Amino acid sequence: MSHRVVMLWRGLLLREVRENKTLLLYTPAILLVVGSLAALQIVSLFAPEERGGLLSLILGGLDGSDAAAFAPLFTTVSGLYLMVMMGGAAFYLAGSLYSDRRDQSYLFWQSMPVSDTQTVVAKLVFALIVVPLAYAFALVLAALLVLLSTALYALSLDIPLRGIAELADFLAASVGLTSLSAMLAMCWLLPGMGWLLLFSAAVPRAPLLWALSTLIALSLLEGVLLGSGAIDAWIGSRSSPWQYLVFDRADAAERLLSYDMLAGFLLGALLVAGAIRARSFAKGSPLRVLAGVVAVVLLLVIAEGRVTQRAVNTLQFANPFFDFDLSEGALSPGERL
């Protein structure tokens, strides 16, 4: 890559970082603090004779009596982090191309030698890669803090820390896998991201509201007019954050190359291309672009639902972890790592 390209992308991504500190820095920081404080609270709540619940789970991991016990806790918390991240990312994407139209700063941004494609793709890269890294980092840091404080507490009770090496290994491996999970979640959500970007680029106001209400209206219409539920199935299969967690790299690759993921990429690419076109102020009415792209995407979704007749079982198929039972730790990373 030439120096120019590197500089350009540095500039584009730093702009997103500077403009979105709440999403990227403050929210993960708050999650980190709240998460750690909650954990400390748990630790201080339980007297040693009443070891139970969460504390015993962690202590069980620390003293080696139940090495896999920490994993489900980590998974649950990961899901919560992902949920916050997805919500934040949705607000970010819906606002991104809209806010600079609203305050007219697009007249400055567009006066720079940056193409509409680069502008839109930079926002996508930020949501797809940069934001997940920040949340994964905060999550692992929180886990580390909890472990550390619990370990100190355990030491004060003379509980041996035989399991700590294993837990440390687990956490170290989690840094990568959690980032991967978060990015995978965003990839899986690419059609949704594209949808939001398209509305952000085209509608005159309230892009999030328009994006969501249009989607709901269309899915209702499909049910009434065609009696099918293809749009509904797409929405359902791409909503819960827990389904994105992966516990090894092979798992991630498999998911990335699955039919559903690739179908999502296709629709996502179409929607993002629409957003880029709608962003090009010199190329005609953005609302016309929006209407065209939405029509094509709908046809594809409904046709795909018809052909594969997978509308009913998509939810199960797309969610290998759908009936993941936390209490049993059925897919605990301890076993897979």
Next chain:
Amino acid sequence: MDDPNIAINVTQLSKAFGKFVALKNIDLTIPRGAICGIIGPNGAGKTTLLRALAGLCDVEGQLNIVGHDPRSNRARLMEDVCFIADVGVLPANLRVVDVIDYVEDVHPKFDRAKAMDFITTTDIDVKKRIKGLSKGMVTQLHLALVMAIDVSVLILDEPTLGLDILYRKDFYDRLLTHFHDSRRTILISTHQVEEIESLLTHLVFLKKGRAVLDASMDSIASRFCEVVVEPEHFSAADALLPIAVREMPGAARYLFETSSTAELTREQLAQLGEPRTPAVADLFVALLSSVTNKPAGALA
């Protein structure tokens, strides 16, 4: 068109917003090195024209700005063209230094040292957020950024709107001393003609989306002539078909276009009174108020 002496060439440019015609069949040719004033009342189409030139607006017709069509490759065009819009458009939530960093990263022709030199001559604090700056400072900052970019065309849409007289004067002084040279072309739109009259080499008048005048200042001096006529010559002056007449105490100012009718010569006009080149503001008022009453072809 790839004449190296032409910076901007526009043919049959039209734009409508629904039923409102913003621009209608505009033809413009602006030579390299010109300082061109786009003058027109509010709603005449100045902003639409300039945004079309900067690739920010969808229009019909042909556009060529230093060899580029802004609609097909705006990003490439913006390496050679800078644009300052009519409203304070720098991103309000960023700090001054963030914006400078951004431009340095994305613009290959930006010279940071030059921008900083410029900023140190103002009261701008680079650590402040844009929204904490006064309107005049935001304009100064935008100008500082633009001055530090080595481009061949600068498009300014009402750059001094809402600024007080000191800032306005400072703005144009800096523009002339730091930016302008024979390679660079500047387009400035405004409805305050008097302030930029002395800078201009070229003049375009817009009225209701049409270009009612597109001429160099030199040609204006030879083409238009103003005479203060005493009452006894009124009928003689009226017979020569003035394009505008303004009453004054004890006399009237007659404005003639000398090139439109071959028989109208300076000598004839000299018999009525002292001929002189009209001020741009007077010409503007004359052309924009009378154009519809005059015979076709009188004003191109």
